[in-house]
Amino acid sequence: MIQIEKVSKVYRSRGREVTAVDGVDLTVREGEVFGVLGRSGAGKSTLLRCVNLLERPDSGRIAVDGRDLLSLDGRELRRARQGIGMIHQHFGLLSGRTVAGNVAFPLEVMGVPRSERAARVAELLELVGLDEHAAAYPAQLSGGQKQRVGIARALAGRPKVLLSDEATSALDPETTASILELLRDLNRRLGLTVLLITHEMEVVKRICDSAAIMRAGRVVESGPLRELLLRPGSELARDLLPLPAAGPRSGAGTTVADVTFEGDSADRPFVSSLARTYSIDVNILGGAVERIGGTRIGRLRIELPGDPDVNAAQLAYLREAGLTVEVRAPAAAGPPALVPAAEPDEQEASLS
Numbered sequence: 529m530i531q532i533e534k535v536s537k538v539y540r541s542r543g544r545e546v547t548a549v550d551g552v553d554l555t556v557r558e559g560e561v562f563g564v565l566g567r568s569g570a571g572k573s574t575l576l577r578c579v580n581l582l583e584r585p586d587s588g589r590i591a592v593d594g595r596d597l598l599s600l601d602g603r604e605l606r607r608a609r610q611g612i613g614m615i616h617q618h619f620g621l622l623s624g625r626t627v628a629g630n631v632a633f634p635l636e637v638m639g640v641p642r643s644e645r646a647a648r649v650a651e652l653l654e655l656v657g658l659d660e661h662a663a664a665y666p667a668q669l670s671g672g673q674k675q676r677v678g679i680a681r682a683l684a685g686r687p688k689v690l691l692s693d694e695a696t697s698a699l700d701p702e703t704t705a706s707i708l709e710l711l712r713d714l715n716r717r718l719g720l721t722v723l724l725i726t727h728e729m730e731v732v733k734r735i736c737d738s739a740a741i742m743r744a745g746r747v748v749e750s751g752p753l754r755e756l757l758l759r760p761g762s763e764l765a766r767d768l769l770p771l772p773a774a775g776p777r778s779g780a781g782t783t784v785a786d787v788t789f790e791g792d793s794a795d796r797p798f799v800s801s802l803a804r805t806y807s808i809d810v811n812i813l814g815g816a817v818e819r820i821g822g823t824r825i826g827r828l829r830i831e832l833p834g835d836p837d838v839n840a841a842q843l844a845y846l847r848e849a850g851l852t853v854e855v856r857a858p859a860a861a862g863p864p865a866l867v868p869a870a871e872p873d874e875q876e877a878s879l880s
């Protein structure tokens with residue numbers, strides 16, 4: 529639905545150059561909720577603004593619903609933009625207009641005849657659960673209600689794609705949950721593809737099907753959530769299923785490993801079967817489990833007796849059981865790098 533290919537954006541001001549987006553490739557599939565994560569200044573907002581050409585990239589290609597946006601002329605582009613709604617952190621409502629007036633505004637801009645507007649406004653307000661507040665002014669609304677107006681307004685042009693830049697970060701957790709539920713509901717009911725920026729893991733957990741992590745203008749990790757979480761060395765797994773960054777490492781006669789499991793392997797007692805098969809004591813040092821996209825995914829830090837090289841068979845046993853296994857390197861190895869996993873391409877991923 530959204531294809532971003534080798535997109536770069538450089539800002540130039542007073543002789544200084546900032547590469548905000550640096551050769552980003554990203555594909556958002558039709559009907560999915562895709563989350564972009566990253567520290568402040570990573571280029572997330574710039575990337576999002578490139579998707580509806582609020583910001584024109586310096587190079588690369590952007591296609592939304594099969595249309596190459598950079599090749600469109602003014603009129604075609606305006607039409608294409610109607611198919612892309614956007615919501616913002618601070619709502620951006622017109623304070624002098626009622627809720628209905630705010631939602632009518634984009635319809636007026638699009639040239640929807642007055643006779644059709646009222647019915648369409650009513651339909652949009654019902655969609656976001658605000659039908660009883662049509663006559664209220666923004667100052668009379670809670671943050672969550674304001675964001676609902678923002679969403680109704682973004683849906684005015686019957687978009688196929690909704691862009692969201694930190695739409696819930698000004699809201700309390702309970703309101704955030706209800707807005708996320710609304711976005712998920714719209715995503716399912718209208719087949720809306722959602723590309724959202726967030727720094728809240730809660731958002732990723734609750735509604736994202738896929739995610740990407742940006743750092744210094746680049747995408748360093750992206751894909752379906754489940755795949756990312758099971759990938760060795762995944763930053764997303766580290767954030768979503770946190771185990772202490774410090775803490776025990778392999779060495780001095782022990783092997784410490786982080787094991788990622790999902791769904792049915794959670795129901796299989798791999799710790800006790802490992803202990804039984806090799807007649808060893810397995811210590812559980814910590815763990816985190818989350819329900820993500822309908823499946824349970826978890827990480828467990830375990831400790832086995834003996835250095836990693838004497839545990840080769842035990843580690844292979846776990847990997848053959850379909851688990852992702854990352855051995856924690858001895859402390860002397862320096863930064864929190866991971867000992868190479870079984871396969872060469874896994875090594876690269878885990879050492880990145």
Ligand SMILES: Nc1ncnc2c1ncn2[C@@H]1O[C@H](COP(=O)(O)OP(=O)(O)OP(=O)(O)O)[C@@H](O)[C@H]1O
Nearest residue numbers: 539541546548566567568569570571572573574575
């Ligand atoms: N209009 C602009 N002119 C010059 N530099 C800009 C402009 N907009 C953004 N930048 C710079 O581009 C980089 C990326 O900014 P961007 O707003 O995309 O980051 P972000 O990931 O959205 O950050 P945040 O999480 O704080 O919103 C930053 O270094 C920023 O200072």
Ligand SMILES: [Mg+2]
Nearest residue numbers: 572573574693
């Ligand atoms: Mg931003």
